[in-house]
Amino acid sequence: MSDPQGWIPGDPRSRPTPEHIVTGLKGTDAGGEDLVQLLTPEGVRVPDERFESYAADIDEAMLKDLYRDMVLVRRADREGNALQRQGQLGIWVPLLGQEAAQIGAGRALEPQDMAFPSYREHGVAWCRGIDPTDLLGIFRGTDHGSWDPLEKRFHLYTIVIGNQCLNATGYAMGQVFDSRVGGADTGTTREATMCFFGDGATSQGDVHEGFVWAAAYDAPVVFYCQNNQWAISVPLEKQTRVPLYQRARGYGFPGIRVDGNDVLACLAVSRWALAECRSGNGPVLVEAFTYRMDSHTTSDDASRYRLADEVELWKLKDPIERVRVNLVREHGVEPEFFADVDAEADALAERLRAFCRAMPDPSPDRIFSEVYADLSPQVEAQKAEYLAYRESFAESIGSEA
């Protein structure tokens, strides 16, 4: 039955040997036969019976838009890395390789939907109308997220792994209680929630509890797991024996695995999952099967725990390249379009650099502000005392000069 030598990724009857795990030789590029794909790594558009209708409106113009989105967020991401290297940011969390998974999901969201990100969702943020400059403060250390989560309908980044899965579920329960689920579809009245987390996160109790609660209340949550194969240095095999999408079954809702490097498939599957939720059939688990092409963060060194070969393998599945090839081959798009997008990306990078360098440090007031709805006498006293102390310092420095 279980032949450890003949390990088939995704097949629960076979198990990886320690060598498979230790050397990182996991054959992780194989998504298995259940993988939903609309655009092959070679850029060939392939039909999919179940999800074709959710991609029917994707014409050349829209495909170009998706391409543009991915190129721009990748460029912003690379600039984030560079700004960290230049000492402008304390850390950067790269999304490299996950552009399709994020743009596909982000573009499926309607304005009235809500999203709960983890900390790598720069592409989803982009789709929610959050300018990349608004992300910089988190990594520069000037704020914990500068956008208005309620206005953008995109919650703050959540760093404690898994926490947001329960928060998203609670939000979605509210959508049910407010009668925003099911009923007639006018296009804007029905809502859903999308919750983003990683493969490692699936081991956390909060994620499990989120699944249980969402099922118990038919909460309209799309649990969108970006399986990028790694949780820092820990490979997927340490978190699960079965493919992650199959876990949904145990909770009583559908799970589906989509090629996370295929923006069309991610968009179509996300649209389907959100529609399920809006109509009252939620929750849904989507596993976007992708790969973290860079280190975990700029503080990490992936060469300590995974083989370059694995990264090389995934380069062949690049999410942007396949769209470019498709645009050229199947739509005859001219080089001029790509040059324009590249120029736009250059301009975005330039804008990010300039913005980052000019970012002011927060004033010490920030420490004490909005700790409570009512001013706390204790915190106010500490603030007054500290600011006076600081002031006295400035004076004494002034008088010495």
Add this chain to the structure above:
Amino acid sequence: MPQMTIAKALGEGLRAAMDKDPKVLIMGEDVGKLGGVFRVTDGLQKDFGEQRVLDTPLSESGIIGTAVGLAIRGYRPVCEIQFDGFVFPGYDQIVSQLAKVRFRSQGKVPMPVVVRIPFGGGIGAVEHHSESPESLFAHVAGLKVVACSNAEDAYWMIQQAIETDDPVIFFEPKRRYWEKAEVSVAQPPAPLFSSRVLRPGGQVTVACYGPLVKTCLEAATAAEAEGLDLEVIDLRALSPLDLGPVFESVRRTGHLVVVSEAPSESSVTAEVAARVQQECFFSLEAPVLRVTGFDTPYPPAKCEEDFLPDLDRVLDAVDRSLAW
């Protein structure tokens, strides 16, 4: 005597404990192949194998909860929590099981588990990576809580913690991980649950622990230049507190400043202040003053210089105490 960073000293201490007792296990996220995000466990999995150094699934409740089970089975697990702000998914297991199994079983089941937590700020990190939650553990009966401040203590205290038959929450001053000092590997300088006078002095007692010990020693050096003589005590054990040396010191100086990065409300510093005023009431010439983080969430990193007690704030408190 070899020179070691605190990170290296902890690793060497863990290695010595594992050599000595085959029941000692290390478990945590990324502790094996990667050697931990701070490289404290670097090389241990290679030398001791995957059954003794476990790269665990991503779940702190799992790490602590299974450590409790392993301890019931006779193992001595050393759990690593990656950053201070990530201990909370495991807090339930720590408070409900780890802290109470001995009491509930009336001593039949000891809980020799160490939970290592890098703590404190000053590294310019994003949220949840700079917190000082030690008081949340000191408040819990059944747990012992210690904090090391230098390489020699790191090397010895981690071994002593592992030898302890009670759960020990072991705080490591992450912003000092890379600071080097000489480490005497011959014998431990002091028992685990003891405070130590690191710098004798006669005018003001300064009690501190963890990352701010260095700050306070620097403050004492700066004060000396102004003719002020500070006694600096590294508390080391936060629960149980070893306040004998502090009482003795305060009876001589009449002045006490307690220093910590953690918020002040219901904290270790509050406990020290309360006990000192009770024991040394007639010796005190000024109220016990505290220099701490504010009673706010840890701020964005660009504000942390304002949040964290520094040399000037310590000296300001010293001056205020003397001027009382």
